[in-house]
Amino acid sequence: MWPDRRIIDLFKTEFPIVLAPMAGVMDAELVIAVAQGGGLGSLPSAMLSAEKAREQVNIIRQRVRAPINMNFFCHKPVDADPAREAKWREQLAPYYREHGLDPSAPVNAANRAPFDAAFCEVVEELKPEVVSFHFGLPEPKLLQRVKATGAAVMSSATTVKEAIWLEENGVDVIIAQGADAGGHRGMFLTENIAEQPGTFSLLPQVVDAVKVPVIAAGGIADGRGIAAAFALGASGVQIGSAYLRCPESKVSPAARVALAQASDESTVITNVMTGRPARGVANRVMREVGPISPHAPAFPHAATALGPLKAAAEKQGKVEFTNLWAGQAVRMGREMPATDLTRALAGAALVRMGALSQS
Structure with missing residues (x-):
């Protein structure tokens, strides 16, 4: 058939x-x-x-x-650029301070x-x-x-x-x-x-x-x-x-709510989350720093500095720094x-x- x-x-x-x-x-x-x-x-x-x-x-x-x-x-792997990453951390510093985090603390590399x-x-x-x-x-x-x-x-x-x-x-x-x-x-x-x-x-x-x-x-x-x-x-x-x-799926409860509330206008293509263009439901950092930022380090290094922010926000049930990858038909998803x-x-x-x- x-x-x-x-x-x-x-x-x-x-x-x-x-x-x-x-x-x-x-x-x-x-x-x-x-x-x-x-x-x-x-x-x-x-x-x-x-x-x-x-x-x-x-x-x-x-x-x-x-x-x-x-x-x-x-x-193709790209070596981390310390100078560019330092500027990226500086741009994200207000978010670190807001969540009681040290912008200069070492973070885990992207995997x-x-x-x-x-x-x-x-x-x-x-x-x-x-x-x-x-x-x-x-x-x-x-x-x-x-x-x-x-x-x-x-x-x-x-x-x-x-x-x-x-x-x-x-x-x-x-x-x-x-x-x-x-x-x-x-x-x-x-x-x-x-x-x-x-x-x-x-x-x-x-x-x-x-x-x-x-x-x-x-x-x-x-x-x-x-x-x-x-x-x-x-x-x-x-x-x-x-x-x-x-x-x-392993989507968190907070992310499920964001996905369920998304509309045809909710997703954007951004490089802020990882350094490479990707489509996802717009979150706070995408809107305020991007969605496309010339300052984001090359893939996958942009994600490194966002890691502590993502973890801190998710502990509060928020997805302000979580990459909610989804397409423009996300609203049509079903809970089954x-x-x-x-x-x-x-x-x-x-x-x-x-x-x-x-x-």
């Missing part, structure tokens, strides 16, 4: 629905629930240690017999590491059925080792140029990430945020430009969005924000078990596509 079965056949899932990997707000529990609902569960691994990744995959394997997608970052040989060994050991990358692809030798495990490889493109590059460099699937998508922009051949197209402008152009299956990501949160993506040539969809308020939501999304899409085919 799906007009394009390439993703279903490649991933061996019941539905062509991929759970977006959302680092910091989910773990194995959400992966398991989506897999039980017939979708592809994705484990965000860029902020995990090798040991934690093994633990999480083992939990998933013990609970469900289904394919797993392990997701990694491929950014977003790019895919490397050590993590490649983890992939070779665990053999996930799918491996996805953000910010491009790893170096060719590492990519060859990943593909040698038998894993299907996919990565995000935010422009047609990036999609063509990904196909030329060996991906099996391209995720067309529109500007309305939540989380970090997958940009790797451009830094121009102003030129980023929305999902339903980007998608058909990517489909026309490449031969591999394309997954649509951004602004899709119900059956209508899924049907629209397939009408524009998608072979599958990647959905994240719709799952944020499911009981299996992720297994049920996955099946509801697929069912509604099939009904919609059936109605369209008969009209």
